[in-house]
Structure formats: C-alpha cells, structure tokens
Amino acid sequence: MSHVGKKFPNITVNAMDEMGDTIKINVLEEAKKQNKKVVLFWYPKDFTFVCPTELHAFQEALGEFEKRNTMVIGASCDTAEVHFAWLNTPKDEGGIQGVTYPILADSNRNLSGALGILDITSASYDENENYIVEGDNVTYRATYLIDEEGTVFHEGINHMPLGRNVSEFLRMIDAYTHVQKNGEVCPANWEEGKTAMTADRKGVASYLSSN
Numbered sequence: 001m002s003h004v005g006k007k008f009p010n011i012t013v014n015a016m017d018e019m020g021d022t023i024k025i026n027v028l029e030e031a032k033k034q035n036k037k038v039v040l041f042w043y044p045k046d047f048t049f050v051c052p053t054e055l056h057a058f059q060e061a062l063g064e065f066e067k068r069n070t071m072v073i074g075a076s077c078d079t080a081e082v083h084f085a086w087l088n089t090p091k092d093e094g095g096i097q098g099v100t101y102p103i104l105a106d107s108n109r110n111l112s113g114a115l116g117i118l119d120i121t122s123a124s125y126d127e128n129e130n131y132i133v134e135g136d137n138v139t140y141r142a143t144y145l146i147d148e149e150g151t152v153f154h155e156g157i158n159h160m161p162l163g164r165n166v167s168e169f170l171r172m173i174d175a176y177t178h179v180q181k182n183g184e185v186c187p188a189n190w191e192e193g194k195t196a197m198t199a200d201r202k203g204v205a206s207y208l209s210s211n
Contacts, residue, residue: 001116003152008040008144009114013075014107016083018100025102027073028150037070037176038146039169040104042117044138046078046086047094050163054141055096055103057166062101068173075104077112077138109137117142117157145172147180187211 003009012026031038041058043051058065058072065072076083083103089095106112117139141158154172158164175186184196187207197207 002155003115003144004155006152007150008038008146008152009111011111011114013111014080014105015073015102016080016087016105017102018087020084020087022080022105023102025073025104027146030071031146031148031150034071035069035148037068037148037173038073038144039065039070039173040073040075040144040146041164042075042112042139042142044119044141044160045076046082047089049094050141050161051076052086052091052094052096054163054166055099056091057164058101059096059099061166061170064170065173068170068177070173072101073104074099074101075106075111075139077106077109077118079107080105112139115142115144119160143169145169145176147176 008028008031010026010028012024015023015025017023027038027040041054043054045051055074058074062072083105086096087099088097090097104111109118112118118137119140140160141162141164143154143156143164144152145154147153153176171191174192175190178184178186178192178196182196185199186196190196195207195211197203
C-alpha cells in the first residue's frame with residue numbers, strides 16, 4: 001500500500017546517533033517539531049556490500065540536504081549495537097566510520113512492518129499489532145521523502161542489488177519545494193532553475209510549445 005500523500009506512521013524507533021548513543025526517534029514528530037523535510041532511506045543489513053556505498057553517498061551529500069532544510073536518517077532492522085560496531089569500522093574495511101546522521105534500529109520490525117517493506121512472503125502480528133520477528137527478515141532499499149507536516153511526498157523501493165542515486169532525491173526535494181512556494185507543477189526532468197508550469201491546459205500547452 002502506498003504512503004504517498006499520507007502521514008508517515010506515528011511510530012517511535014530506537015536509533016544510534018553519531019556519538020554512539022542509543023536514542024529514540026519518531027520520524028513524523030521530528031519533521032513537524034523541527035519544521036524540516038526528511039529523507040529516510042532503508043537498507044537491508046549492516047556489514048554487507050551495496051549498503052555501505054549508499055550510507056557514504058548520503059553522508060557526502062549531507063551538506064546539500066542541509067541547505068534544503070532536510071534531515072537525513074538511515075534505517076535497517078539491525079540493533080543499535082550492531083550499528084555502533086559498523087560505525088566504528090573504517091571505510092577501507094567495509095565500514096561506515098564517518099557517518100554522522102542517525103540510523104534507525106528497527107529490530108522489532110514495527111516500523112518496517114507498518115510500511116510493508118520487509119522481504120517476507122507473509123507478515124504476522126501479535127495481539128498488540130506488533131510485528132512478530134521471523135528469522136532474519138530484512139527490508140528492501142526503500143526511500144521516503146517527508147515534508148514539514150509529516151506527509152510523504154515520494155516513496156521508492158529498490159530490490160537488494162540496486163543502489164540508489166542520491167542526486168535524484170535532491171532533485172525531488174527541489175521540485176517539491178518549488179511546488180510548495182510557487183504553486184506550479186514540475187514537468188519531466190525538471191531541475192532547479194528550469195521552467196515549471198501551471199496545472200491547466202494553457203500551462204501545459206505553453207510549456208510543450210517552448211520545450
């Protein structure tokens with residue numbers, strides 16, 4: 001089920017911060033409290049292969065996200081302790097040392113289960129609607145862009161072998177911010193500084209005639 005246009009689930013999850021402390025984060029509340037957009041990206045598992053390349057790529061782009069008033073949050077179903085071990089593993093040994101944004105530790109699968117991004121054939125829940133952990137279930141490479149009110153304006157899911165293009169999320173944030181500020185819509189391949197259009201027949205005709 002798609003979450004686009006809906007509020008992000010109101011679920012609090014353990015996380016590891018850059019100081020090595022276990023904290024609690026509610027993504028919906030953080031977006032509204034800090035009045036910031038959020039890019040939340042899920043990866044399958046710590047100490048694997050494509051995953052560290054993605055965490056470092058988001059770290060390298062952290063300044064660009066901050067310019068756009070956007071928080072970056074990583075997430076997997078590993079425990080905070082495993083995150084801490086990976087954060088203390090050097091980059092040249094396959095680790096993520098140097099990553100400074102928080103990483104959710106959804107080890108009980110409550111949030112990933114609610115989002116429907118677990119790589120499982122069927123999910124089961126207890127009487128409190130908490131996901132019942134079955135083996136070593138992991139998530140797909142799911143990404144959520146969330147606005148300042150906690151509403152999801154983009155979601156995407158990659159299969160395990162496919163790493164993400166971080167630049168595309170910056171472009172999507174630019175486009176959504178343009179929509180928020182100007183009330184225009186952004187056509188295909190729109191980038192900051194390019195022409196947008198009004199969402200009516202005259203607008204699309206004008207745009208297509210000049211592009």
